[in-house]
Amino acid sequence: MEFGTELQQALLSPWGLGLLGLCIGSFLNVVVHRLPLMLEQQWRAESAELLGIENKDEGAPLSLSRPRSRCPHCGHQIRWFENIPLVSWLALRARCSACKAPISARYPLVELFTGVLLAAVGWRFGAAPTTLLWCGFAATLVALAAIDWDTTLLPDSLTLPLLWAGLIAATLGWTLPLPTALWGAVAGYLSLWSVYWLFKLTTGKEGMGRGDFKLLAAMGAWLGWQMLLPILLGASIIGAIVGIAMKLSANLREGRYVPFGPFLAGSGVVVMLAGQQRVLGWIGWN
Ligand SMILES: [Zn+2]
Numbered sequence: 580m581e582f583g584t585e586l587q588q589a590l591l592s593p594w595g596l597g598l599l600g601l602c603i604g605s606f607l608n609v610v611v612h613r614l615p616l617m618l619e620q621q622w623r624a625e626s627a628e629l630l631g632i633e634n635k636d637e638g639a640p641l642s643l644s645r646p647r648s649r650c651p652h653c654g655h656q657i658r659w660f661e662n663i664p665l666v667s668w669l670a671l672r673a674r675c676s677a678c679k680a681p682i683s684a685r686y687p688l689v690e691l692f693t694g695v696l697l698a699a700v701g702w703r704f705g706a707a708p709t710t711l712l713w714c715g716f717a718a719t720l721v722a723l724a725a726i727d728w729d730t731t732l733l734p735d736s737l738t739l740p741l742l743w744a745g746l747i748a749a750t751l752g753w754t755l756p757l758p759t760a761l762w763g764a765v766a767g768y769l770s771l772w773s774v775y776w777l778f779k780l781t782t783g784k785e786g787m788g789r790g791d792f793k794l795l796a797a798m799g800a801w802l803g804w805q806m807l808l809p810i811l812l813g814a815s816i817i818g819a820i821v822g823i824a825m826k827l828s829a830n831l832r833e834g835r836y837v838p839f840g841p842f843l844a845g846s847g848v849v850v851m852l853a854g855q856q857r858v859l860g861w862i863g864w865n
Contacts, residue, residue, distance in 0.1 A: 587706060587708070588706045591701060591705075591706035591707070591708070591710050591711070592701060592706060593698040593699070593701040593702045594698070595701070596697040596698055596700060596701035596710070596714060597694045597695065597697060597698035597701070598694070599697055599714070600690075600693040600694035600695070600696060600697030600698060600714070600718075601664035601665055601690050601691070601693065601694040602664055603693050603697065603714075603718050604664060604689050604690035604691070604692065604693030604694060604721075605662065605664040605686075605690050607689055607693060607718060607721055607722050607725070608685075608686050608689050608690070609643060609648065610643060610722050610726075611689070611722055611725040611726050611729065613641060613642075613643055614643075614722075614726060614734055614736070614737075615726060615729065615730045615732060615734075616641055617640075617641050617642065617643075618732070618734060618736075620636055620640060620641055623635075623636055624636065648662070650675040650677060650678060650680060651680075652675060652678050652680035653675060653677050653678035653680065655675055655676065655677035655678065661676060664687070664690040664694075665687050665690050665691060665694075668682060668684075668686060668687040669687070689721070689725065692721065693718060693721055696717050696718075696721065696848065697714050697717065697718070699852055700713045700714050700717050700851075700852070701714075703851075703852050703854070709748075709753045709754070712744075712748055712753060712754065713851065715744070716741070716744075716745070716801050716851070717848060717851065719737055719741050720844040720847055720848055721844070722737060723737050723738065723741075723794060723840055723844055724840060724841035724844040724845065725841075727790070727838040727839075727840030727841055727844075728838060728840075728841045731788060731836070731838045732788070732790065733788060733790025733791065733793065733794050733840050734790070735790070735793065738790060738793035738794050738796075738797055739793060739797075741794075741797040741800075741801075742764060742793065742796050742797040742800050745760055745764070745797055745799075745800025745801040746760055746761065746764060746800050748760075748801075749761070749800065754801065755801075755802075755803050759803040759804060759805070760799070760800045760801070760803060761800070762799075762804040763796075763798075763799025763800055763801075763802065763803045763804040763805075763806070763807065764796045764797070764799045764800040765796070765799070766799060766804045766807055767792075767795035767796040767797070767798060767799030767800075767804075767807050768792045768793065768795065768796035768799075770795065770807060770811070771787065771791050771792045771795050772792050774786070774787070775787055775789070775791075775792070787839050788838070788839075788840075790840065791839050791840060791843065794840055794843055794844070795807065795810070795811075795843060798810060798843065798847040801847075801851070802847065802850055802851060802855075803855065805855060805859065805864075806850050806855060806858060808862070809846075809850055809858045809859075809861065809862055810843065810846045810847055810850055811843075811846075812846075812862070813842075813845075813846035813849060813850075814839065814842035814843045814845070814846040815842075817842050817845065817846070818837060818839055818842035821837060821842070822836075822837040825837060
């Protein structure tokens with residue numbers, strides 16, 4: 580894994596990765612918006628087939644690349660120069676060029692956040708090709724956090740490839756020693772699986788989704804079993820604070836719960852950027 584050194588240094592510098600992050604953030608906006616709709620469409624088709632009834636979905640199936648993005652208000656097809664990360668939103672003054680309907684600030688914020696995050700990954704891991712793996716890990720966590728926040732779903736089509744990628748990267752010697760990654764995945768899955776069943780058997784309720792097990796398993800595969808407890812601690816504390824704050828401000832709709840995935844993902848990102856030694860120091864283990 581070596582290519583032209585100066586070009587490599589420039590592309591993998593925090594600035595290079597920050598620019599890459601803006602573009603990836605733009606793509607993540609599409610994933611976060613469409614993946615839940617694609618899953619819903621797929622579930623409807625499967626249920627209809629199972630029940631032997633007619634599927635009322637019309638038109639071509641939705642995918643990440645088709646149809647082209649449109650303004651949800653007027654259907655105006657978004658042209659390439661209206662789709663430049665950050666710049667277009669500012670140039671359009673946060674409004675659709677055709678109907679002037681406001682465009683949510685969330686789109687540029689996801690782009691900016693992903694840009695800053697990948698720049699931080701570049702700063703943390705240096706200009707090595709394996710830094711791109713960590714960029715992929717971080718970007719997938721952003722998508723999962725946003726989808727879970729919106730829909731309380733953590734799609735298998737993101738968590739499972741993330742888990743496999745972590746195990747394969749460790750096997751190829753690019754990230755962690757393989758046993759650290761493998762036991763991280765196993766313990767990550769089993770720890771939340773046991774909390775889930777303990778909670779369910781004692782209260783009869785489901786305290787978290789099954790996607791949370793797979794997400795923590797994936798983070799174990801990337802960050803190692805030693806980081807599971809710090810990740811869980813961080814996610815629980817921040818999750819509890821946000822949950823209480825939302826209850827107090829009555830922002831939480833009746834019968835809905837605060838998803839755990841965004842806090843797991845956030846905690847994982849902090850652990851990745853801080854590094855194992857520093858994190859173990861925080862919790863007094865070294
Ligand atoms: Zn419009």
